[in-house]
Amino acid sequence: MAFVVDNPGIRKSERRGPQFEDEVLEHLRVELPDEYGLFPSVLIEARQLRDPFRVDRPPPRGPQSWPGPHRPRSQEPLGPVRPREIDLIICGPNGLFVIEAKSHEYVRGPFTGKWALVAEDQARRKVAEGGGTPFAKKLRENMLAAGGLVRESKNNRLNPYGGYPRAVFVFPDKAEIRLEDDKGYARTDYLDGTMCIRRKSALPGFILSAPPPRGAPGASNPLTADEARTILRMFTPGLRLDPTISGDYKIEDRGQPTTAPNGLPYVVCRLEHALTHDVWRGKWYDMRALGRKDRELFEAQVVRHALVLKSAKGHPNVNGYHDFRTDLVNEGYWVMEAFVDGKTLDERLAGGAPALARPVDFMRQVAAGLAAIHRGGFVARGFNPGSILVERTTERPVLTNFETAKAADGGPTVTAGGALADDPYRAPELRVASGAQSETDVRADVFSWGAIFQRLVGGEAAVRALPSPVAALVGRCLSPLRSQRPETMTEVLRELETAS
DSSP: OOEEOOOTTOOOOSSHHHHHHHHHHHHHHHHSOTTOEEEEEEEEEEOOBSOTTOOSSOOOOSTTOOOSOOOOSOOOBSSSOEEEEEEEEEEETTEEEEEEEOOOSEEEEETTSOOEEEOGGGGGGTOOBOOSSOHHHHHHHHHHHHHHHHHTTOOTTTHHHHHSOEEEEEEOTTOEEEEEOTTSOEESSOBSSSEEEEEGGGHHHHHHHSOOOTTSOOTTSOOOHHHHHHHHTTSEEOOOSOOOOOTTEEEEEEOOOEEOTTSOEEEEEEEEETTTOOEEEEEEEEGGGGOGGGHHHHHHHHHHHHHHHHHTTTOTTBOOEEEEEEETTTTEEEEEEEOOSEEEHHHHHHTTOOOOSOHHHHHHHHHHHHHHHHHTTEEOOSOOGGGEEEETTTOOEEEOOOTTOEETTSOOOOOTTSSOOOOTTSOGGGSSOGGGGGGOOTHHHHHHHHHHHHHHHTSHHHHHTSOHHHHHHHHHHTOSSGGGSOSSHHHHHHHHHHHO
C-alpha cells in the first residue's frame, strides 16, 4: 500500500466533489505499492503563463509517448502568483504526478478550452458548470509550478523527478467523456506528452506503467520511498473547506490558506458589510483541523489572538480588533480586524518588492507595537515577518497573528504539540521541550525583533553597515542568552531614539 502524507486541513464533506477526491485517494492508497506517496489537497503557488498551450514542437501521438514536457514559448507571468489547491500529488519511483479529480458523469468540450461538466441528474436539463478559465490550462500551470518547486531544492538526485511531472484528470468509471484534441478528434484518454485523462479504475495502472522522467537515474536506481516523502513534504497542505459567514457580512476575497506557528490552518479574507460597506480583514479558522479532542485548545488559541489585539487599545502599530463570530456551517471561527491595504512583510520580501524607505523607523514602529502588546499583558512568541502587515501607501507596520501568544505573567500557553516549531525568528529558549516554556518572557520578542531587523536590511553583513549604535543593539537582541538581551521593548525604543 502507498503511504499518505497527513494533511490536517482535510475533513470529510457531504459535497460530491470532495467525496470523489477521497475515493480516488483511497483507491490509489490500496492499489499502489509502498514506494509511492500520496499528498491530498496541496497548496501550490501557480503563475498564470502566456498561452501555456503554445509549445516548441507538436504534441506526440499515441498514449504511450512520454517525451519531456512541452515548454511554453514564454513563461513570463501575466499577473501575480496565484495560490491554488491541487487535489492530489503522487510521487514514486517513476516521478511526480499531479491529479485533478472531477466527479461529473458527463464531460464535453475541447481539451484546451472551456468544458461543460454535467452531473447525472442534470444531464437531461443540460445544466453545465465550468469557469471562465479552461481546466486544462489551470492544471498545466499547477503542474509546471509543482515541478519548479522541486527544482528549487537544488538536490541533483531529486531534480529530474520534479522537473518532469505528469498531470492527470481522473473521472468516475461510468463518466461519458467527449473531449476533443487539438485536431478536433473526440478523445477519452487525451495525451499531449504531459497531460491526460483517465477513469478512476485505470489510474493506478497508468501511473505504474509510466517510465521514469527524462534525466532521472535508470530503473536500477529508482526514487526511494524516503526520497518520495522528501519531495512531497516540499509542498504546503491546503484547506478543503471554504469559509462561510452569516449576517450582514459577505466574503469579497478569499486569501491563501496558511498555517499558524502552532499548526492551526486559517484563511485571511476581505469582508464587506452589506449595509455600511465597511471593509474588514477576516481570519477564518477551521475548527475541525485539530480534531474534536483538541476543540477547547483550538478555541483558546483563537480567543487569545482576539484578546491580544484588544489589549493594545487601539495602538496604531497593532491591528484593531472588531468582532468575533462563529461559522456554524463549517464549525469555524472568525476574528475580524481592521482592513490594511497591503501585504505582510514576509510577502514583500519574498516577492522582491523595493526596499522600505526608512527601515530603522519601520522597525522602531514594530518595537512600539510590541511594547503595546507587552503592556497589555502578553508575549507574542511566534512573531515573524508574516505577523507584520505593511500598509501600501505609508509603509506603516501593523502587527497581527497572535495565536501563539502567552500571558506575560506566566499563565498557561495555548499552543498545541509542546514546543513551538523551529524557525530563524524564534528565540532559542522557545526551541526546547515544552516544560521550559513557562520561563518565556518579553525577551523572546526582543530576539524576534532583532531577527526580523536583520532580514529586513539584507542579512548580518548589512546590519554592520547601519549606524554603530543600531548595529550593536540588533546584535544584543540576537544574543542566544536572554540575560544579554535588552530587558524590554521599551529599552529597545529608548536606545533607538538615542541612536538617531
